[in-house]
Amino acid sequence: MKVVCDRAALVEALALAGSVVPTRTTAPVLGCIAITAADGMLTVAATNAEVGLTIGVPQVDIQKDGTSLVPSDKLTQIVRACEDTTLTLELEKSILHVHSEDAHFKIFGFDPKEFPGVKEFPEKASNCFTCSAKVLRRLISRTLFATAVENSRFAISGVLAEKRGKRLRFVATDGRRLAVAIGDVQGGAEEETFIIPAKPLQVLNKMVDDPDAMVSIAQEDSQAVFRIGEGADAAVLSTNLVEGQFPPFEDVIPKDQDKKVCFESAELGSAVRRAALLTNEESKGVRMAFSEKKLLLSSRAPEMGEAEIQVDLKSYQGDPIEIGFNPAYLTEALRVVDAPEIEIELKAPNKPGVMKVGADFTYVVMPVNLT
Amino acid sequence: MNETQRTILHCDLDAFFASVEQLDDPELRGRPVLVGGTGARGVVAAASYEARVFGCRSAMPTARALRLCPDAICVPGRGARYSELSRRFMAILESFSPLVQPLSLDEAFVDVTGSRRLLGEGRVIAEEIRRRTREELGLVVSIGVAPNKFVAKIASDLEKPDALVIFEEAGLASRLASLPIERMWGIGPRSLPRFHAAGIRSFGDLQQVDPDRLASRFGESSRRFHDLSHGRDDRSVVSERTAKSIGQERTFAENIADRDSIESILLGEVEQVSERLRRSGARARTVTVKIRFGDFETISRSRTLPEPTDLTMRLWEHARDLFREWARSGFQSVRLIGCSVSGFDRDTQESLFEDPEARRAGRVDAVTDAIHARFGGRSISRARAVRRGER
Numbered sequence: 104m105k106v107v108c109d110r111a112a113l114v115e116a117l118a119l120a121g122s123v124v125p126t127r128t129t130a131p132v133l134g135c136i137a138i139t140a141a142d143g144m145l146t147v148a149a150t151n152a153e154v155g156l157t158i159g160v161p162q163v164d165i166q167k168d169g170t171s172l173v174p175s176d177k178l179t180q181i182v183r184a185c186e187d188t189t190l191t192l193e194l195e196k197s198i199l200h201v202h203s204e205d206a207h208f209k210i211f212g213f214d215p216k217e218f219p220g221v222k223e224f225p226e227k228a229s230n231c232f233t234c235s236a237k238v239l240r241r242l243i244s245r246t247l248f249a250t251a252v253e254n255s256r257f258a259i260s261g262v263l264a265e266k267r268g269k270r271l272r273f274v275a276t277d278g279r280r281l282a283v284a285i286g287d288v289q290g291g292a293e294e295e296t297f298i299i300p301a302k303p304l305q306v307l308n309k310m311v312d313d314p315d316a317m318v319s320i321a322q323e324d325s326q327a328v329f330r331i332g333e334g335a336d337a338a339v340l341s342t343n344l345v346e347g348q349f350p351p352f353e354d355v356i357p358k359d360q361d362k363k364v365c366f367e368s369a370e371l372g373s374a375v376r377r378a379a380l381l382t383n384e385e386s387k388g389v390r391m392a393f394s395e396k397k398l399l400l401s402s403r404a405p406e407m408g409e410a411e412i413q414v415d416l417k418s419y420q421g422d423p424i425e426i427g428f429n430p431a432y433l434t435e436a437l438r439v440v441d442a443p444e445i446e447i448e449l450k451a452p453n454k455p456g457v458m459k460v461g462a463d464f465t466y467v468v469m470p471v472n473l474t
Numbered sequence: 475m476n477e478t479q480r481t482i483l484h485c486d487l488d489a490f491f492a493s494v495e496q497l498d499d500p501e502l503r504g505r506p507v508l509v510g511g512t513g514a515r516g517v518v519a520a521a522s523y524e525a526r527v528f529g530c531r532s533a534m535p536t537a538r539a540l541r542l543c544p545d546a547i548c549v550p551g552r553g554a555r556y557s558e559l560s561r562r563f564m565a566i567l568e569s570f571s572p573l574v575q576p577l578s579l580d581e582a583f584v585d586v587t588g589s590r591r592l593l594g595e596g597r598v599i600a601e602e603i604r605r606r607t608r609e610e611l612g613l614v615v616s617i618g619v620a621p622n623k624f625v626a627k628i629a630s631d632l633e634k635p636d637a638l639v640i641f642e643e644a645g646l647a648s649r650l651a652s653l654p655i656e657r658m659w660g661i662g663p664r665s666l667p668r669f670h671a672a673g674i675r676s677f678g679d680l681q682q683v684d685p686d687r688l689a690s691r692f693g694e695s696s697r698r699f700h701d702l703s704h705g706r707d708d709r710s711v712v713s714e715r716t717a718k719s720i721g722q723e724r725t726f727a728e729n730i731a732d733r734d735s736i737e738s739i740l741l742g743e744v745e746q747v748s749e750r751l752r753r754s755g756a757r758a759r760t761v762t763v764k765i766r767f768g769d770f771e772t773i774s775r776s777r778t779l780p781e782p783t784d785l786t787m788r789l790w791e792h793a794r795d796l797f798r799e800w801a802r803s804g805f806q807s808v809r810l811i812g813c814s815v816s817g818f819d820r821d822t823q824e825s826l827f828e829d830p831e832a833r834r835a836g837r838v839d840a841v842t843d844a845i846h847a848r849f850g851g852r853s854i855s856r857a858r859a860v861r862r863g864e865r
Contacts, residue, residue, distance in 0.1 A: 252780070253780055254780075256827075256829070257827070276826065278825050278826055278827055279823055279824070279825060279826060280826070281826055350826075350827045351827070355826045355827065384759075384817065384818075384819065385756075385818050385819060385820050386820055386821055387819070387821055388821035405716065427821060429821075429823060453558075453824065455824075455826065467826065469823065469824040469825060469826050470824055471821040471822060471823045471824065472558050472561065472562075472821065472822045472824065473821055
């Protein structure tokens with residue numbers, strides 16, 4: 104194999120591949136990535152047995168085909184550290200040579216046959232459906248943040264993907280807040296339900312550059328496979344699905360909120376962030392007192408201090424209410440909501456609050472009991 | 475007002491668990507309600523005043539309570555709801571003074587000595603507490619106001635329910651004189667006949683007895699009764715609600731090599747620490763086990779939980795695991811075993827999805843706490859923690 108690469112493009116591809124490679128491995132070969140030059144294209148592949156990925160590297164000049172299996176971290180460090188615009192990679196038996204203007208590196212690699220391989224996109228799968236990269240990114244960013252870090256009761260360390268006809272719904276929860284995002288898709292089977300682990304979704308989010316690119320999504324052998332774009336720059340990510348039961352989320356989405364108010368997302372975000380300054384681990388709730396004309400946010404951290412922030416309300420529907428929330432649950436949602444305005448709906452101080460952006464995003468948060 | 479005198483309040487919510495159930499379910503109001511276990515070996519954690527008329531009391535077997543009052547409605551406890559209202563009640567008390575010492579979910583001492591200048595006399599503060607408790611929580615609290623804890627607690631109980639009883643310093647002893655000695659803390663059904671046999675039936679009788687004679691007849695610890703009968707008690711109100719950690723440990727006279735025994739003792743400590751944690755109104759994120767073994771080598775093992783908790787069951791699971799991990803890595807006979815909790819969370823986050831296991835555990839904890847509050851420390855324990863040689 105011999106190929107001249109645009110260094111920046113190579114760095115990007117190696118970074119994505121590197122995020123899939125396990126950091127601690129029992130055998131060095133498991134920390135490797137496979138670089139293949141064939142049919143005029145250069146692809147980088149990585150796998151950790153649960154998630155696999157192949158990415159095309161654009162802007163390359165293939166001079167000789169071949170495959171190299173080398174440690175991901177070392178190659179990435181070298182390519183990053185060089186400052187050249189282009190680098191030449193050349194394979195000699197299993198040693199990968201990296202040539203730059205003023206340097207020459209040799210990395211000892213492994214026999215490519217030892218690479219477990221990465222799943223290819225199942226072109227013929229009948230359950231394959233497509234959506235725009237923009238829609239997929241939005242679905243991911245609006246839900247990923249709400250997944251649970253660990254939970255033994257439910258399968259909530261991943262995002263539930265539910266397809267019904269032309270509608271794809273992503274749902275994530277950590278037991279205290281729940282995010283539901285909806286987007287349009289095309290094709291595929293009428294009904295699909297599967298749970299995607301959080302980590303590969305994070306990687307997927309970074310793989311999607313061009314918002315107009317088409318993403319194809321299919322399932323095969325208890326795995327979900329995503330293909331972004333087509334042709335030389337296509338990237339494929341496959342992941343095991345999360346086994347287990349997703350909690351009964353429909354039941355916890357409130358349907359009888361009787362207190363409603365609209366906010367400018369930026370304004371509410373700023374107010375909550377400032378109130379959060381005077382909270383700590385022990386006393387982390389922010390009190391929100393809603394009345395006809397204004398919202399008063401207050402917080403108190405013992406031995407530290409107190410904060411009070413006032414927000415004028417243009418219109419408030421319903422009786423006054425005082426309710427407490429963990430401010431992080433609010434700011435995390437506001438950060439991913441890319442809309443200038445949001446609606447908040449409440450019912451009672453011990454019942455969940457809802458944040459909405461039209462019909463496409465619903466976010467349910469349980470309150471804290473304030474002392 | 476006399477500047478050197480203290481003003482202590484004993485605030486006691488009336489029939490707490492039962493009142494909460496009646497508050498949340500209007501159908502139960504005015505009816506006899508029993509909160510607690512409904513199974514064959516169920517125990518009453520609390521009885522509403524309507525049920526008390528029939529003789530139903532907390533810690534009574536439910537079966538017996540139902541014989542006394544067949545029309546009583548039994549409801550299982552809701553630990554989380556009682557904790558929530560207890561926290562809010564304690565918060566009301568704390569707005570009058572930082573010196574709030576909860577004795578259980580529904581009872582607390584408040585030392586308002588330092589608040590008098592700003593907020594008024596004990597009576598004024600007590601009335602305000604009663605008003606706010608009624609308006610903000612929908613519950614009734616009986617309050618005793620006195621120069622010390624002992625008399626304040628007697629006072630709050632004298633005219634329950636819905637009472638405010640005040641004992642001034644002046645004439646305190648003579649006002650206490652007519653009280654029967656059954657009301658003396660520390661004199662229970664077993665010692666009562668012995669006091670009666672000695673001709674001591676009232677506080678007044680105790681006041682007259684020479685303390686040395688009392689001690690020689692009933693033991694050194696009975697000297698205290700003499701002081702208390704005069705209304706003298708200098709214990710201070712201690713607040714655990716701002717503590718950063720709560721712990722308990724025990725040193726043995728001789729090292730213990732039997733792991734089961736050590737675990738039983740650890741469990742007992744976890745139960746007590748959990749109860750104090752619940753009383754302080756917080757949930758804890760970190761459990762620590764302390765072990766001293768061999769030649770005074772002492773180690774601590776900690777674990778931080780994914781979610782803060784106040785459930786005895788959860789804290790015990792982790793404490794036990796920590797002990798077993800250590801034991802696996804090289805057990806030696808143990809001289810001291812202790813546990814503590816830290817990383818407190820006082821604003822409790824609600825959950826979207828019910829956790830029936832946690833709810834059940836919370837119920838058990840609420841009932842256990844109620845029994846302890848009525849009968850003291852070790853009256854009810856998980857079977858495992860009953861120590862050999864003790865009641």
